[in-house]
Amino acid sequence: MAAIQEYKCPCCGGAIVFDSGLQKMKCPYCDTEFEMDTLASYDDELKNEQADDMSWEHAAGGEWQDGERSALRSYVCKSCGGEIACDENTAAASCPFCGNPVVMMKNFSGTLKPDYVIPFRLDKKAAKAAFRKRCEGKRLLPKVFTEQSRINEIKGVYVPFWLFYARANVNMRYKATKVRTWSDRKYHYTETKYYSVSRGGSMKFERIPVDGSVKMPDDLMESIEPFDFTKAVEFQTAYLAGYLADKYDVDSEQSIDRANERIKKSAEKAFDETVEGYTAVMKESSSVKLKNSKVKYALFPVWILNIAWNGGQYLFAINGQSGKIAGDLPLDKAAYKKWLFGLTGLIGAALYALFFFIWLM
Numbered sequence: 001m002a003a004i005q006e007y008k009c010p011c012c013g014g015a016i017v018f019d020s021g022l023q024k025m026k027c028p029y030c031d032t033e034f035e036m037d038t039l040a041s042y043d044d045e046l047k048n049e050q051a052d053d054m055s056w057e058h059a060a061g062g063e064w065q066d067g068e069r070s071a072l073r074s075y076v077c078k079s080c081g082g083e084i085a086c087d088e089n090t091a092a093a094s095c096p097f098c099g100n101p102v103v104m105m106k107n108f109s110g111t112l113k114p115d116y117v118i119p120f121r122l123d124k125k126a127a128k129a130a131f132r133k134r135c136e137g138k139r140l141l142p143k144v145f146t147e148q149s150r151i152n153e154i155k156g157v158y159v160p161f162w163l164f165y166a167r168a169n170v171n172m173r174y175k176a177t178k179v180r181t182w183s184d185r186k187y188h189y190t191e192t193k194y195y196s197v198s199r200g201g202s203m204k205f206e207r208i209p210v211d212g213s214v215k216m217p218d219d220l221m222e223s224i225e226p227f228d229f230t231k232a233v234e235f236q237t238a239y240l241a242g243y244l245a246d247k248y249d250v251d252s253e254q255s256i257d258r259a260n261e262r263i264k265k266s267a268e269k270a271f272d273e274t275v276e277g278y279t280a281v282m283k284e285s286s287s288v289k290l291k292n293s294k295v296k297y298a299l300f301p302v303w304i305l306n307i308a309w310n311g312g313q314y315l316f317a318i319n320g321q322s323g324k325i326a327g328d329l330p331l332d333k334a335a336y337k338k339w340l341f342g343l344t345g346l347i348g349a350a351l352y353a354l355f356f357f358i359w360l361m
Contacts (some may be wrong), residue, residue, distance in 0.1 A: 008147050011194060037180040050171070054260040055249035060113025060162060060252050061297035082215045083247045097215045097306060098313060105217040112248075114235040116163075116298040118227055120156055120243065120320040127154055127303035130323045140317065140330055151305070156320065158240065159221065160248035160300035165205065166293040172199040172271045173285045176278040195278065199271045209264055209300070210255040212248035216317070218258060223326035224319040227300050231321065235299070245299060252295045264288050 004177050009016045014029035025034040055119035118292050121132075128151050144150060174197040181190045207229055211221040233239075268286055275281050301320025305312060309330060316327030 007260045011192075013134050024191075050287050050289065052287060053266075054126065054256075054263070055290065056164070056166070056252075056256055056295060057257075058252050058295055060295040061115060064113045072223045080215065083249065085332055087199040095306075097304070097315065102274040112297055113190055114160070114299050115296045116229075116232040117158065117235045118229065118232045118298065118300050118321065119239050120232070120301040122303065122320050122323050124154065124156065124303070124319070127156075127318050127320075128152070128321060130258050130303075130318055130325050131305060134325050134327075135329065136317075137150050138329060142309050145307055145314075145329065150307055154177070154303055154318075156243040156247040157302050157304050159216055159302045160246055161209045161221075161298050161300050162212050162248075162252045162255045162259070163298055164208040164210065164263070164293070165210075165256075165296070166263065166290040167202055168200045168267050169269045169289045169291060170200065170271055171287045173197070174199075174275055175284050176275065177280045178277075179279040186297055195279075197275055197281070199274055201271070203267055203270065205266070207296075210258045210262075212250045212255060212297075213246050215246070215317075218357045220315065220317050220326050221302075224302070224317050224322075224324045227319065228321055232298065239299075243301075244332075248297075252297070265289070 009027040009030065009032060011032045012027065012030045014027050016025045016032075022033060026032070027034075077098060082097045083094055131151060132146070133153065135141055157209065176195040176197050178193045178195070179190065180193075181188065183189065207226065209221075209227070211218060216347060218341045264286075267288055268283075271286075272281075272283070303318035303320055304314045305318075305327075306316075307316075312330070314326060314327065314330060318325045324352040
């Protein structure tokens with residue numbers, strides 16, 4: 001099928017055509033005229049525009065060596081299906097994702113060994129303190145969230161992450177305007193100039209993280225970023241001692257779309273910020289091509305607390321390095337109604353006293 005090229009008017013967005021009488025391009029909707037030379041460079045840009053190319057090579061993780069799996073055990077939660085791995089000395093009293101008991105299964109069955117692990121720096125005491133601080137001053141928070149017995153259930157979990165590396169070649173095109181106004185004794189004038197703005201260049205991306213656990217919401221994990229990768233070390237099973245390790249159930253290929261979305265948004269934002277000095281700017285097209293792409297597999301430290309209340313599950317995550325916390329705290333509606341009723345009563349009493357005082361006056 002032959003390709004069809006349509007020129008858009010930068011003023012109104014309508015399709016512009018060649019006017020044989022004027023020997024110019026003209027928009028039939030707003031009557032804006034364009035010199036042919038003006039559109040020559042624009043035509044070259046349209047011909048050279050390319051679609052996104054964001055494919056990846058997969059070489060994340062390594063093969064387990066002899067004896068490395070023997071010290072690992074796997075636990076599967078019969079309620080939510082979450083599978084977690086830990087060392088042979090770790091016992092899991094409850095699932096960190098849904099709070100239900102887990103049972104010991106066969107040896108760890110992961111197909112890939114992590115390339116890196118970031119060890120925990122925040123201990124359990126500090127993690128509990130971070131959660132209590134999050135709850136401070138929230139009078140309408142259900143009491144179950146501040147009970148010491150519940151907070152004690154917080155667990156350290158190594159969450160699987162895929163780390164994406166690439167160089168992105170980016171080409172952007174914008175429609176921009178500059179508006180100038182002035183007046184004389186008779187009239188007010190407005191001058192609008194239209195521009196086609198292009199940007200191109202390359203950006204290097206390293207360790208774009210995408211969590212490999214279907215049980216961990218992506219937005220929750222991204223909310224506790226960043227992790228300090230300078231503290232990462234080559235993976236050793238010894239780092240799992242005393243902690244749980246979630247086994248990945250979203251592989252690197254399934255994580256590509258999320259990685260591409262993060263890279264594309266970051267690249268476009270960086271180039272958008274270079275288009276300055278115009279009254280208005282509208283993005284017309286963008287192209288992102290990835291080069292030298294690769295993927296690595298790592299475990300990141302996260303403290304997880306799951307609290308069940310009023311028929312719902314509330315999952316909180318704390319960065320095991322920085323203590324940054326994410327998760328939604330609910331409102332106790334019964335406590336809120338009592339508080340609102342009491343506040344209404346106080347206001348009513350105050351108004352009554354004020355009215356009585358005025359009446360006495």
